[in-house]
Amino acid sequence: MPGGETAAARLERWQKAGGAAAPIITALLAFLVGGLVVLATGSNPIEVYKGIWNGTGLEWFYRVGSFDVTIPFTDTKVWFPWDTGSRAAENLQQTLLLTATLILLGLAVALAFRCGLFNIGIQGQYLLGAYMAVWVGSSFDGMNSFAHITFAVVAAALAGAAWAGIAGILKATVGAHEVISTIMLNWIAIYLGLYLFGQGGPLQNEDQVFSPTSNTVTEGAKLPVFWGDPLLQGLHVGFFLALVALVAFWVIISRTTLGYQMRAVGFNPDAARYGGISVARNYFLAMAIAGVFAGLAGAVDMLGWRFTIGFSDIQSSTWIFVGIAVALLGRNTALGVGLAALVFAALVNGTAARNIPPEVFDIPEQAGNLSTTIQALVILFIGADILILWLWARAGQKIGVGRSSPL
Amino acid sequence: MSNVAATVEPEGIARETIGRGLAYGGIAAGVVAFWVALPPVMTRSPLVPFLIGLVGVALGGAAIWSGAGRRLGGIAIAVAVLGFLLGWLATRSNVEALDTVFVWSALLAATLRAATPLTFAALGGIISERSGVVNIGLEGMLLMGAFFGFLGADKLGSWWAGVLCGIVAGASLALVHAFVSIHLRADQIVSGTAVNFLALGITGYFFIDVYTDQGTPGDVDYTPEITIPGLSEIGFIGDAIGKMNVLIWVALAFVVLAHFLLFRTSIGLRLRSVGEHPKAADTVGISVYGVRYAAVIISGALAGIGGAYLSNGITHSFNENLSAGRGFIALAAVIIGKWRPYYAFLACLLFGFTEALALRLPGAYGEDQAWTTLFRALPYIVTLVVVAGVVGRSIPPAAVGRPYTKQ
Numbered sequence: 038m039p040g041g042e043t044a045a046a047r048l049e050r051w052q053k054a055g056g057a058a059a060p061i062i063t064a065l066l067a068f069l070v071g072g073l074v075v076l077a078t079g080s081n082p083i084e085v086y087k088g089i090w091n092g093t094g095l096e097w098f099y100r101v102g103s104f105d106v107t108i109p110f111t112d113t114k115v116w117f118p119w120d121t122g123s124r125a126a127e128n129l130q131q132t133l134l135l136t137a138t139l140i141l142l143g144l145a146v147a148l149a150f151r152c153g154l155f156n157i158g159i160q161g162q163y164l165l166g167a168y169m170a171v172w173v174g175s176s177f178d179g180m181n182s183f184a185h186i187t188f189a190v191v192a193a194a195l196a197g198a199a200w201a202g203i204a205g206i207l208k209a210t211v212g213a214h215e216v217i218s219t220i221m222l223n224w225i226a227i228y229l230g231l232y233l234f235g236q237g238g239p240l241q242n243e244d245q246v247f248s249p250t251s252n253t254v255t256e257g258a259k260l261p262v263f264w265g266d267p268l269l270q271g272l273h274v275g276f277f278l279a280l281v282a283l284v285a286f287w288v289i290i291s292r293t294t295l296g297y298q299m300r301a302v303g304f305n306p307d308a309a310r311y312g313g314i315s316v317a318r319n320y321f322l323a324m325a326i327a328g329v330f331a332g333l334a335g336a337v338d339m340l341g342w343r344f345t346i347g348f349s350d351i352q353s354s355t356w357i358f359v360g361i362a363v364a365l366l367g368r369n370t371a372l373g374v375g376l377a378a379l380v381f382a383a384l385v386n387g388t389a390a391r392n393i394p395p396e397v398f399d400i401p402e403q404a405g406n407l408s409t410t411i412q413a414l415v416i417l418f419i420g421a422d423i424l425i426l427w428l429w430a431r432a433g434q435k436i437g438v439g440r441s442s443p444l
Numbered sequence: 445m446s447n448v449a450a451t452v453e454p455e456g457i458a459r460e461t462i463g464r465g466l467a468y469g470g471i472a473a474g475v476v477a478f479w480v481a482l483p484p485v486m487t488r489s490p491l492v493p494f495l496i497g498l499v500g501v502a503l504g505g506a507a508i509w510s511g512a513g514r515r516l517g518g519i520a521i522a523v524a525v526l527g528f529l530l531g532w533l534a535t536r537s538n539v540e541a542l543d544t545v546f547v548w549s550a551l552l553a554a555t556l557r558a559a560t561p562l563t564f565a566a567l568g569g570i571i572s573e574r575s576g577v578v579n580i581g582l583e584g585m586l587l588m589g590a591f592f593g594f595l596g597a598d599k600l601g602s603w604w605a606g607v608l609c610g611i612v613a614g615a616s617l618a619l620v621h622a623f624v625s626i627h628l629r630a631d632q633i634v635s636g637t638a639v640n641f642l643a644l645g646i647t648g649y650f651f652i653d654v655y656t657d658q659g660t661p662g663d664v665d666y667t668p669e670i671t672i673p674g675l676s677e678i679g680f681i682g683d684a685i686g687k688m689n690v691l692i693w694v695a696l697a698f699v700v701l702a703h704f705l706l707f708r709t710s711i712g713l714r715l716r717s718v719g720e721h722p723k724a725a726d727t728v729g730i731s732v733y734g735v736r737y738a739a740v741i742i743s744g745a746l747a748g749i750g751g752a753y754l755s756n757g758i759t760h761s762f763n764e765n766l767s768a769g770r771g772f773i774a775l776a777a778v779i780i781g782k783w784r785p786y787y788a789f790l791a792c793l794l795f796g797f798t799e800a801l802a803l804r805l806p807g808a809y810g811e812d813q814a815w816t817t818l819f820r821a822l823p824y825i826v827t828l829v830v831v832a833g834v835v836g837r838s839i840p841p842a843a844v845g846r847p848y849t850k851q
Binding site (some may be wrong): 106220408412 | 529537560580620624633634635637639640641642644646649652653654701765768769772773775776779813814815816817820824825827828831833
């Protein structure tokens with residue numbers, strides 16, 4: 038039909054366009070409104086965003102020159118177009134370090150989302166993974182390094198899976214809404230940690246009585262650093278673990294029966310049940326696998342650069358919820374989560390107190406709250422993607438969040 | 445349950461009634477098993493709670509056997525075992541400790557105090573959900589109320605101005621949630637999550653902006669306690685409720701008012717019709733959007749009062765993330781309370797009691813005992829267990845969580 042186009046095809050084209058553009062417009066809109074908040078408090082938003090950008094280290098990519106680079110774990114030097122020792126490189130290492138964590142946290146939310154579950158419990162699952170990693174990593178001294186790391190990582194993943202699995206079982210058997218149960222599990226995980234590593238707790242570092250913290254991960258259990266100075270939080274191999282997790286997520290969701298079943302349940306649990314799929318089984322498995330991802334996030338942080346977990350780390354662990362914004366901005370796909378994790382890692386790292394020039398904010402910690410506000414706006418605008426899509430093409434598409442039991 | 449009962453013959457119904465009676469007896473036995481070990485009875489022999497607990501287990505087993513449904517009998521057995529365990533724990537504690545913790549009048553007063561923010565938020569949740577809008581943003585609205593309630597009382601110099609600020613702050617956040625989830629038809633859970641983070645970012649930002657690092661001042665006009673002449677002289681009742689915060693009385697009045705409004709007025713009927721069958725309501729000329737907007741904003745205002753009481757009436761200070769999951773506990777109370785004000789208030793009392801107990805128990809065992817930190821997880825554990833036990837029997841408004849599209 039020359040010149041003609043079916044309504045369905047037009048809608049599909051619009052949705053595709055909206056699908057690619059909506060997250061970008063969303064993020065831009067969130068930064069714009071965030072800038073207005075900054076303006077309202079009397080600071081200059083352009084200065085603030087410039088400060089944030091400089092802190093992300095992303096400028097490293099356009100500083101091209103002629104440099105030498107040492108191939109990791111060898112002494113061989115080869116030519117490289119970027120300076121791997123610059124300040125920007127250090128900032129970029131920080132950003133990528135956080136990207137690895139956020140990829141894993143984002144996947145933990147995204148996988149549950151695909152099955153129609155809202156996993157707001159990544160905080161508790163991350164913490165359980167972190168507790169387990171730091172305990173295994175700081176015990177069993179003298180073990181073979183590879184075995185020790187593997188042991189700690191697997192134990193952390195299982196701890197996260199078990200914690201998320203509680204919510205999964207409750208959802209599958211009695212229909213307890215996962216939002217309430219996972220939030221409660223978050224708080225239980227926090228107090229569990231405050232007990233374990235707190236004053237007089239069984240896992241407290243006995244040498245530091247007055248600022249309670251865990252024992253330090255032994256040298257053998259630390260993840261090898263392949264870029265940057267291991268003493269200055271260089272980029273560790275956990276980054277590759279996160280990339281592998283992205284691929285694993287894609288394979289599970291798109292290439293396995295389990296993934297097909299989980300998506301069917303997420304799309305319409307009643308229809309899935311009618312089609313012979315066990316909804317309960319998939320709810321449980323989706324939460325457990327999500328817990329594996331969140332537990333791994335705790336493991337790579339503890340074994341990669343934190344090495345200890347202290348009282349205040351546990352108390353101020355609300356940053357973990359960035360994973361929700363990552364999953365939503367990434368539209369619960371592997372590629373999307375990877376890119377969104379980079380965006381939010383850059384935002385969080387750029388707003389870290391040490392990266393904000395003192396003339397921008399009187400109190401540098403303010404930047405962190407600005408970052409939280411921008412994350413909230415991103416989630417809000419994504420929820421309201423009908424607005425974005427209307428701006429784009431007057432065609433709406435709701436993101437797929439299944440509901441079943443009452444809330 | 446009811447539709448199953450309707451299909452069985454009369455003698456089946458009689459059996460079920462007997463079975464239910466047995467199960468409730470088992471639950472009562474579990475409570476008594478704990479109670480006998482506390483003041484004033486305070487038996488010191490673990491055998492007494494054991495025997496009473498055993499009776500409870502037997503009654504629960506008999507209830508299952510008689511066919512009252514496995515669930516209720518199972519709950520009875522669980523309560524009986526828990527009652528025995530707690531009673532046994534109490535017989536192992538020293539007498540003075542029990543006497544300091546279980547001052548029943550003081551415990552009742554503390555229960556009412558802790559239950560009040562939950563009650564305000566739960567009433568808000570009921571009104572919002574009865575209109576068909578899920579409000580998991582209650583947590584953020586509590587937090588907004590807590591910060592701006594405190595700020596208002598501090599800067600404007602009177603507690604009621606503070607409460608007004610809390611109301612406005614809670615309602616403003618609710619307006620965002622309302623717009624995004626009603627007009628933009630966003631997923632209500634995603635939107636609620638977004639406003640929670642928004643509240644975290646905004647309150648955190650202004651908290652640091654206004655109070656820097658010094659924390660909140662100590663000379664604020666706190667919400668006053670009212671002494672009721674006559675009542676305050678009557679022994680136990682006087683100690684418990686003779687001198688109570690004005691906002692606790694307001695909460696009690698609101699519970700009655702909300703019940704009356706929902707079930708005895710045409711406004712309530714309209715609200716419920718919009719939540720049950722919006723299309724029918726629309727057909728008879730009720731503005732679905734108008735009712736939902738009003739309900740969500742009122743829910744934010746109520747949560748705002750609860751937040752203002754939390755900071756300005758209980759803690760007498762503000763700290764980041766002060767609400768600490770209370771909005772979600774209130775949401776659990778809404779579900780457990782079957783979307784009814786009186787039942788939800790009872791659930792809030794239960795959660796308030798656990799919170800009061802969690803605050804007092806560590807003192808009884810000595811603050812230096814590390815494991816007593818775990819008591820602080822008690823409210824969250826109890827919420828998790830109760831939600832798991834009750835949720836399946838609780839039927840939400842039919843249209844809850846579904847955006848309505850005007851025809």
